[in-house]
Amino acid sequence: MFCPQLWLQPGPRLWTVFQHSTHKLASLHKATTLPPKKAQSLLYPFSDLEAYLDRSVDRTQFQLFHPSVEDMGKAEKLFCSSPSHKIHYYMSAERMDHAPAVKQPEVCFIGRSNVGKSSLIKALFSLTPEVEVRVSKTPGHTKKMNFFRVGKAFTIVDMPGYGHRAPKDFVDMVEPYLYTRKNLMRTFLLVDGSVGLQKADLIALEMCEEFRQPYVMVVTKIDKCGHGTLLKNLLHLQDVVRTQTTSCFPQPFLVSSLQFWGIYLLRCFIAHVTGNIKLMDSSQGPLTT
Numbered sequence: 608m609f610c611p612q613l614w615l616q617p618g619p620r621l622w623t624v625f626q627h628s629t630h631k632l633a634s635l636h637k638a639t640t641l642p643p644k645k646a647q648s649l650l651y652p653f654s655d656l657e658a659y660l661d662r663s664v665d666r667t668q669f670q671l672f673h674p675s676v677e678d679m680g681k682a683e684k685l686f687c688s689s690p691s692h693k694i695h696y697y698m699s700a701e702r703m704d705h706a707p708a709v710k711q712p713e714v715c716f717i718g719r720s721n722v723g724k725s726s727l728i729k730a731l732f733s734l735t736p737e738v739e740v741r742v743s744k745t746p747g748h749t750k751k752m753n754f755f756r757v758g759k760a761f762t763i764v765d766m767p768g769y770g771h772r773a774p775k776d777f778v779d780m781v782e783p784y785l786y787t788r789k790n791l792m793r794t795f796l797l798v799d800g801s802v803g804l805q806k807a808d809l810i811a812l813e814m815c816e817e818f819r820q821p822y823v824m825v826v827t828k829i830d831k832c833g834h835g836t837l838l839k840n841l842l843h844l845q846d847v848v849r850t851q852t853t854s855c856f857p858q859p860f861l862v863s864s865l866q867f868w869g870i871y872l873l874r875c876f877i878a879h880v881t882g883n884i885k886l887m888d889s890s891q892g893p894l895t896t
């Protein structure tokens with residue numbers, strides 16, 4: 608399908624394969640010691656795609672949340688466990704009435720089975736590798752709502768996936784949670800970058816709209832897809848967000864949990880929306896989260 612917004616021109620190879628081990632890249636300090644262009648791609652993955660977009664396309668919406676490296680550094684501290692700030696798996700719940708009563712702000716990750724929810728949480732917690740987050744090649748692996756505590760700062764919830772091999776009680780589990788959870792600050796709805804929005808994703812999007820709670824789109828596995836496919840799927844997603852949603856943050860976040868692309872930015876966004884860091888004014892831009 609021809610997409611006039613895509614201007615595929617010869618240019619730098621989009622996704623450079625990093626020589627460094629991904630574990631080393633878990634820390635912002637290590638990432639910023641890379642050559643500037645590589646560091647930029649890791650921290651702000653959209654910057655790599657820009658070269659392939661026609662000049663007429665407005666980039667603003669893709670970079671509404673564009674914190675400084677200093678802000679990312681502040682956020683990173685929250686993802687490092689210490690005796691006074693313990694990060695740990697807390698508990699699992701099969702039903703909303705089993706969910707722990709916590710006062711802290713909470714964020715949750717939803718999406719089709721196998722889209723990479725657990726892997727993303729694992730990448731966010733990569734500075735605390737003792738926190739066990741189970742991932743699997745087999746869709747439908749996560750069967751319960753898994754709660755992780757990040758000190759007294761916030762909690763993160765890994766949800767079972769919908770679609771293929773979803774747990775039978777998925778709807779009974781997730782809908783009441785999204786509908787009634789008072790401390791839920793943001794829902795992150797994950798979409799696979801190489802396949803784009805699927806029918807099941809559109810149903811999830813409608814469900815999020817119905818609840819009228821703020822939510823954010825995350826495009827996963829961006830290391831797996833060619834730049835043409837990724838841009839086509841991203842622009843389609845943005846179009847849907849612009850024309851069919853009212854509670855969705857206009858900027859989708861691009862991530863690769865394996866290569867750590869976009870993980871630093873997402874950590875900073877989570878720290879920000881849970882009220883744990885104050886961004887420097889200059890880095891905030893026209894942000895309305």
Ligand SMILES: Nc1nc2c(ncn2[C@@H]2O[C@H](COP(=O)(O)OP(=O)(O)OP(=O)(O)O)[C@@H](O)[C@H]2O)c(=O)[nH]1
Nearest residue numbers: 720721722723724725726742743747748749768864
């Ligand atoms: N290449 C690549 N593979 C990924 C990425 N994220 C996850 N995967 C792979 O995708 C598969 C599913 O990952 P999970 O994180 O378990 O997916 P999930 O959404 O939690 O799946 P369910 O729990 O079944 O709903 C695993 O084989 C991961 O290694 C990524 O960023 N890049």
Ligand SMILES: [Mg+2]
Nearest residue numbers: 724725748749
């Ligand atoms: Mg999972």
